[in-house]
Amino acid sequence: MSAAPYDIARVRGDFPILSRQVNGRPLAYLDSAASTQRPRAVLAAVEHYETHVHANVHRGVHTLSQLATDAFEAARERVRRYLNAASTHEIIFVRGATEAINLVAQSWGRMSLKTGDEIVISSLEHHANIVPWQMACEATGAKLVVAPINERGELQFEAYVALLGPRTRLVAMTHVSNALGTVLPVAQIIAAARERGIPTLIDGAQAVAHEAVDVQALGCDFYAFSSHKLYGPTGLGVLYGREALLEKMPPWQGGGDMIRTVSFEKSTWNDLPYKFEAGTPHISGAVGLAAAMDYVESLGLAQIAAHERSLLAQATESLSAIPGIRLHGTAAHKAGVLSFTLAGVHPHDLGTILDHEGVAIRAGHHCAMPLMELLGLPATARASFGCYSNAQDVIQLTEAVHKAREVFG
Ligand code: PLP
Secondary structure: OOOOOOOHHHHHHOOHHHHOEEOOEEOEEOEOOOOOOOOHHHHHHHHHHHHHHOOOOOOOOOHHHHHHHHHHHHHHHHHHHHHOOOOHHHEEEEOOHHHHHHHHHHHHHHHHOOOOOEEEEEOOOOHHHOHHHHHHHHHHOOEEEEEOEOOOOOEOHHHHHHHOOOOEEEEEEEOEOOOOOEEOOHHHHHHHHHHOOOOEEEEOOOOOOOOOOOHHHHOOOEEEEEHHHOOOOOOOEEEEEOHHHHHHOOOOOOOOOOEEEEOOOOEEEOOOOHHHOOOOOOHHHHHHHHHHHHHHHHHOHHHHHHHHHHHHHHHHHHHHOOOOEEEEOOOOOEOOEEEEEEOOEOHHHHHHHHHHOOEEOEEEOOOOHHHHHHHOOOOEEEEEOOOOOOHHHHHHHHHHHHHHHHHHO
16 A cells, blocks of 8 residues: 555554563564564554443444444454455454364364365464364364475475365465465465365465455455454454355354344344354454554555565575574565574574573474474474564574574584
8 A cells, every 4th residue: 555665663663562671682573473563553443442432242222332333343344455355244253363264164164074075285284274174074074185395395286286186175275384484376276276166265364464465366265364463452363255155154153143033942143244253252353453454554565575575585694694503494485484493402492592682483383283293393493574573683583593502502
């Protein structure tokens, strides 16, 4: 949206938490793939809602309930625009990407899967896009089929296409790998599935904050993401689903809001999207997410992506120059994620030493244990960037890794 030059100092000024110190050092927050920080605009929108507007939605005739409902439904329309979905009926508020995928696995999966059916995922998936399918497979007799990656951490596209067969019922793949940063060619992945009449689910948890997503242009059937990785509040996420498919799917949770009528004998279901939103939703979260989307678009997704690419290049160069460092995931098309190991130092120890230096990174299996096993690694250290990350963060990271080398000699 914005074509203004990327003013990183101004962007950092929008995030109050970045001015705090950690362990007596300036904070270098390099864990945005786990959760992003929130700009003032999001904090203010949530505070305004909680202070002046809050009541329960959809049920009240009183003024505050109507205002809260308006705010919640305006947030849904904001999300629709962000994803360029055709209708707000296709935007379902859930707790996060994890719940979005579980919704599809439970509702669509139990409706559609039979013994011998196949669901194709990739080796790069987060547990959130593995385990719900395993549970659906267990319940229905379907099985998971895993598309391979190459040594750079890229999907082997031809091998993926070769897996699509008469038993394939769904392709469920990540847009961006949280562990390696690989950006998958989702448009081609979806097109190959659609040519064969196979529906697709894209796990966009790591993508929505880094590139513009147009679900109609992509042609996917489902797209899932979490607000807290998009500069919004925790405890909220979105499932986009194609209306025609959502119409056919049964509800997966019962309770208030998702019903039209209830008697002790039988209940009937509400219209979309409410059929999939049982109980009181995270209203202030939705308000905050809408503000986060305004914020991100005011910076410009293309500008954010270009900024993060330059930091990735800087970090790749400076870390590669450290003896004993190995980078994991060297795909040609990567988002702002750098996974690495340092010879002789366990990633958890590395994470602890970096924390002493004020550098926040993640160490572990990144909820991608099958991928780590494939790479022959128990864990990696992972630095990840957001719109507010800067060159100084990368310098502080590099110096802290040098220090870790000295400590472990
Ligand atoms: N998918 C990917 C690729 C992720 O990186 C994550 C979180 O790290 C998730 C799904 C799950 O997100 P959440 O825990 O917000 O539901």
